[in-house]
Amino acid sequence: MRPAPPADPFQLGVASGDPLPDGFVLWTRLAPRPLEPDGHGGMPRVPYTVRYEVAEDAAFRKVVKRGQAVAAPELAHSVHAEVHGLRPGREYFYRFRAGTEISPAGRTRTAPDPRARVADFRFATASCAAWYHGHFTAYEHMAREYLDLVLFLGDYIYEYGITSANMWRQGVPLPGPEHAVETTTLEQYRLRYSLFKTDPNLQAAHAAAPWVFTTDDHEVQNNYADDWSETGIAPGDFLRRRAVAYRAFYENLPLRRASLPQGPGIAVYQRRHWGRLAQLDILDNRQFRDRYPAGAVVDNSPERLDPRRSILGEAQERWLYEGLRRSSATWNLHASGVVMAQIDRTTGPGESYSNDMWDGFPANRDRLFAAWRRHGIANPVVFSGDIHRGVAAELKADWADPASATVGTELVCSSIGSDGDGAETDGSAPVWLGNPHVKLYNARRGYLSCRLTPAALTSEFRTVARISTPGAPLATAARFVTEAGRPGLNREA
Amino acid sequence: MLAKTVYASFPHDRQGGRRQDWYYRIVVVDAAGNRSRPSAEIAGHSAESVAVSGRPLATVGAFDQRSLELALAPSGSAQYRTRFPNGVDYTVGTSTPGTDWSYIQPGPADAWAGSKASRHTFRFALDVVPAGETWLSIWLLDTHASNPGTLDLALNGTAIPTVKLENGATRGSLEGDATVPGTLLKPSYVELALPTAALRTGENVLTIDKRLGSWHVYDALGVFARP
Numbered sequence: 001m002r003p004a005p006p007a008d009p010f011q012l013g014v015a016s017g018d019p020l021p022d023g024f025v026l027w028t029r030l031a032p033r034p035l036e037p038d039g040h041g042g043m044p045r046v047p048y049t050v051r052y053e054v055a056e057d058a059a060f061r062k063v064v065k066r067g068q069a070v071a072a073p074e075l076a077h078s079v080h081a082e083v084h085g086l087r088p089g090r091e092y093f094y095r096f097r098a099g100t101e102i103s104p105a106g107r108t109r110t111a112p113d114p115r116a117r118v119a120d121f122r123f124a125t126a127s128c129a130a131w132y133h134g135h136f137t138a139y140e141h142m143a144r145e146y147l148d149l150v151l152f153l154g155d156y157i158y159e160y161g162i163t164s165a166n167m168w169r170q171g172v173p174l175p176g177p178e179h180a181v182e183t184t185t186l187e188q189y190r191l192r193y194s195l196f197k198t199d200p201n202l203q204a205a206h207a208a209a210p211w212v213f214t215t216d217d218h219e220v221q222n223n224y225a226d227d228w229s230e231t232g233i234a235p236g237d238f239l240r241r242r243a244v245a246y247r248a249f250y251e252n253l254p255l256r257r258a259s260l261p262q263g264p265g266i267a268v269y270q271r272r273h274w275g276r277l278a279q280l281d282i283l284d285n286r287q288f289r290d291r292y293p294a295g296a297v298v299d300n301s302p303e304r305l306d307p308r309r310s311i312l313g314e315a316q317e318r319w320l321y322e323g324l325r326r327s328s329a330t331w332n333l334h335a336s337g338v339v340m341a342q343i344d345r346t347t348g349p350g351e352s353y354s355n356d357m358w359d360g361f362p363a364n365r366d367r368l369f370a371a372w373r374r375h376g377i378a379n380p381v382v383f384s385g386d387i388h389r390g391v392a393a394e395l396k397a398d399w400a401d402p403a404s405a406t407v408g409t410e411l412v413c414s415s416i417g418s419d420g421d422g423a424e425t426d427g428s429a430p431v432w433l434g435n436p437h438v439k440l441y442n443a444r445r446g447y448l449s450c451r452l453t454p455a456a457l458t459s460e461f462r463t464v465a466r467i468s469t470p471g472a473p474l475a476t477a478a479r480f481v482t483e484a485g486r487p488g489l490n491r492e493a
Numbered sequence: 494m495l496a497k498t499v500y501a502s503f504p505h506d507r508q509g510g511r512r513q514d515w516y517y518r519i520v521v522v523d524a525a526g527n528r529s530r531p532s533a534e535i536a537g538h539s540a541e542s543v544a545v546s547g548r549p550l551a552t553v554g555a556f557d558q559r560s561l562e563l564a565l566a567p568s569g570s571a572q573y574r575t576r577f578p579n580g581v582d583y584t585v586g587t588s589t590p591g592t593d594w595s596y597i598q599p600g601p602a603d604a605w606a607g608s609k610a611s612r613h614t615f616r617f618a619l620d621v622v623p624a625g626e627t628w629l630s631i632w633l634l635d636t637h638a639s640n641p642g643t644l645d646l647a648l649n650g651t652a653i654p655t656v657k658l659e660n661g662a663t664r665g666s667l668e669g670d671a672t673v674p675g676t677l678l679k680p681s682y683v684e685l686a687l688p689t690a691a692l693r694t695g696e697n698v699l700t701i702d703k704r705l706g707s708w709h710v711y712d713a714l715g716v717f718a719r720p
Contacts, residue, residue: 038526045526073525161675181675185497186524231662231677232638237500244499247524295602295640 004099005048005071006032012041012194013203014096016108016210017254018272019149021088024108024210026052027254028096030077034198037178039190040076047072050079051097054086058093058105071098076190078251088113089275106207109148111274118275121452122146124462126205127153127216127337127385128415129196132162134169134467136201138416138446141462141474143204145449150209151280153385153413154216154337156253157192159183159245168420170468182221184241189248197252206254213253214268214282216337216386220245223297223356225289227264239264269316271323278452279329281320285337285358288313292355300351304360311338311361321371330454330484332377336384340365341393341410347434357386369395369407379484380408381457383448388415388422390448390461391432392440392480394488402436406488411459411480413448421445421466424477439489442477457482458492497522507558507671507680510542543684544630547717551585551617553594554713558680560634560669563711566596567669570708573597573606580612594711596634597666600642602707615699615714622692623718629699631683632712633658635665642706644683648699651691656683658709665710680712687716 009030016024030048031041047070054065064086071077079096086092089112096103112118124142142150160166162179175195183189196202217224220242227235227242246261259267268284289311293303310317324332334340340358342365344351353359372380382395395408414422426443433441444463451458460479464472479493495517496503505515516536521529544556553563560566565573573595583594598613599606629646636642641658659681671678699716703709 040526075524177674182677185499187497187522230638231664232660232679233500237502240499240501296604299604 003046003048005030005101006042006044007101008032009043009098009101010096010103012197013206014094014103014106015206015254016094016106018212018256019109019111019210021111021113023083023086023110025254025256026054026079026081026083026094026096026106028079028103029252030071030098031194034194035175035191037176037187037191039187039194040073041194043073043077045073048077048098052079052081052094054083054092054094056090056092058107060093060095060105064092076248076251080255080257082256086110089116089118104207108210111272113275114273116275117454118277119453121148121274121277122450123149123151123452124447124449125151125153125383125385125411125413126416126447127413128155128388128418129202130155130158130415130418131196131199132158132167132169133417133420134445135470136199136416137464137467137470137472138462139199139205140201141464142447143201143208147209148274150205150211151335151383152211152213153335153383154214155218155385155418156213156249157189157196158218158418159192159221168468171470183245186244186247189245190251193248193252211254212272212280212282212335213255214284214335214337215249215286217286219249220286224286225291226287228291269319273329276329277454278331278333279323279327280333280335281323282335283312283320283337284316285311288316290361293360297356298345298352298354300353304353304355305362307363309361310364311358312364317364317367320368324371324377325375327375327377329378331379331381331452331457334380334382336382338386339384339391339410339412340382341395341435341437342399343432343435343438345431347430369397372407379457379482379487381482382408382410384410384412385415387412388419389428389432390414390440390442390444390446390463390477391438392459392461392478392489393435394437394439396437399437406437408487409457409482409489411448411450414442414444414446414461414463416445416447417467419445421468439480439491440478444477446477455484505537508539509558510545510556512538512541514538542630542682543628543717543719544632544713544715547628547630547719550619550623550627550716550718551615552713552715553583553585553615554590554711556630556632556713556715558632558634558671558712560596560665560710560712563590563594563596564592568667570597570599570605570666573599580614582614582616584616585618596669597708597710598701598703599708600703600706602637602640602642606708610702610704612703613701615701616696617699617716618696619692619694621694622689626719627687627689627692628717628719629683629685629687629714630717631714633661633681633683634669634671634710634712635663635678636661636681636709637707638663640707641709642703645702645704646699647702648687648691649693649697651688653685653688656685658683658706661709666708671712686719
């Protein structure tokens with residue numbers, strides 16, 4: 001007989017993720033005191049049984065699945081319950097029970113049958129949620145959209161110390177000194193997730209729809225590349241840090257058992273389908289990437305053009321191209337942490353590129369575009385984040401020739417929190433808009449809301465005018481339509 | 494408790510210039526929060542800096558693990574090219590650290606500083622050449638993490654063997670206080686005996702050339718008579 005857990009253990013909310021046609025993964029983490037400095041959320045160091053139920057209705061009158069899982073201290077009392085045997089393409093509701101404590105309920109859904117002709121797929125993309133830079137108002141609005149899926153594109157947490165210098169979230173006390181240092185240990189990463197996940201708007205967004213994830217750099221450390229750290233941490237040590245960072249990532253998100261890190265490695269890249277409508281390739285562009293070509297973040301070094309350079313690594317590239325070869329989906333969606341479009345950073349004569357993005361790996365990008373051509377890939381669309389700006393771009397066959405064919409479309413969501421209030425435009429706009437294939441640049445916080453049908457992708461850049469204080473209304477900064485069979489962007493609003 | 498780390502080693506730095514004696518023991522905490530019994534104790538100590546044990550003959554900046562009193566500190570590297578177009582030329586007694594000694598010295602790997610070698614010149618007067626050894630002490634607040642480069646030193650034209658700098662954390666160009674808890678700054682130290690024959694009464698000129706690598710940031714620099 002396992003003991004009853006402490007009172008009020010569901011303070012970090014509930015979540016669901018990775019919808020398949022027959023089920024999904026349900027997540028919660030027992031944490032009656034989420035901000036305990038040891039990262040264990042106020043839980044005794046013993047395992048607890050957590051029960052869950054899945055219903056077809058929000059009132060839980062028609063429960064279709066019940067099960068139980070163990071919340072163990074080794075995994076910070078997180079629960080990752082993989083549910084199978086459900087019907088494809090429909091909505092479900094779920095909740096947990098630990099002892100006599102009942103969690104809030106969440107809504108989720110299964111993916112459609114892989115053979116289904118799906119008429120309509122509604123999803124959002126989000127990234128870069130620096131809790132300390134402002135309120136998660138964007139998540140608050142996202143939770144109110146009736147979404148089939150949320151695609152999270154990296155920087156769910158930030159590793160930086162939280163001090164009065166970067167605490168721009170008004171009306172909230174500065175977290176204690178244990179939050180003021182850069183996260184390097186397991187307890188620090190756990191505590192950082194706990195801090196961010198205490199936000200009710202983030203909890204609401206998780207409870208409203210299933211999420212899928214890729215990572216960017218701040219889940220571990222700014223700008224890292226495989227085992228390379230920009231602060232000079234020895235590779236062996238950095239891999240130890242990566243191991244605990246990935247472990248905390250797993251513990252705090254609705255990920256399947258297959259994503260439980262093995263040492264310093266975690267399975268991030270994966271392929272999912274939404275009926276016959278879409279194939280979604282979720283890419284990992286941190287764990288296997290090459291280092292900066294000539295040591296600098298921004299340059300135009302000849303080493304950048306080395307054909308051996310890869311942002312995905314050899315195995316992932318092989319997996320991606322093979323998956324594209326087999327694809328018969330109407331739309332082929334790629335989730336990338338960082339921007340894929342070429343962006344020349346120099347206004348006027350000369351060229352420079354960010355080696356932190358796909359621009360640091362042009363040969364890899366060329367190989368991907370070649371795979372699209374080779375396999376006749378229908379309607380490639382890249383979703384990315386990282387830059388804290390909403391950007392829409394056309395992916396070109398020849399970047400130097402604006403009249404060349406548009407081979408794909410890229411939609412970059414802004415940040416949920418990072419960089420504070422922002423503005424409609426800012427000093428970097430001339431750089432981005434100076435690249436003729438960039439059709440939108442917006443420097444507000446927000447997310448991207450999409451509706452995908454067999455005929456078109458409609459993408460709306462949702463923004464909020466401020467996040468330093470809560471309550472900003474939602475606006476739509478731009479709406480684009482991408483027609484099936486015609487890559488590119490048609491601006492509607 | 495001194496520190497928690499996931500790394501294989503723990504550099505116990507930032508102890509100041511005086512020798513400190515410490516006794517250490519290690520406790521391992523697993524993912525479930527279980528703690529091991531403490532390890533056996535080990536003893537260790539830091540080396541004493543000549544900046545503490547020596548008699549100062551000429552210095553710039555305070556040996557305090559901060560760059561804040563130096564010119565352009567803590568984050569004004571963008572102004573280096575306009576404020577110090579010909580490098581730094583500092584004369585003890587007439588120059589002042591806050592305006593005349595740039596906290597940062599760039600190297601040829603730094604595009605922001607023109608991708609060229611740079612020089613810091615340190616002029617100091619001696620009434621008499623000390624009888625014993627005279628040492629140079631350079632406390633660095635931080636260096637570039639992957640390309641810290643080298644220092645080519647010369648005293649009155651006499652070259653001193655090139656010093657390869659330690660890798661830092663690439664943070665010292667932005668922040669200037671290594672005593673802040675949790676700071677990423679990685680201070681390092683260069684201390685060496687100056688060639689006695691090269692010293693002279695009257696003005697002495699120490700040149701610090703950065704001909705390789707990226708920048709370093711100063712905490713302080715001084716010439717000391719060793720007791």
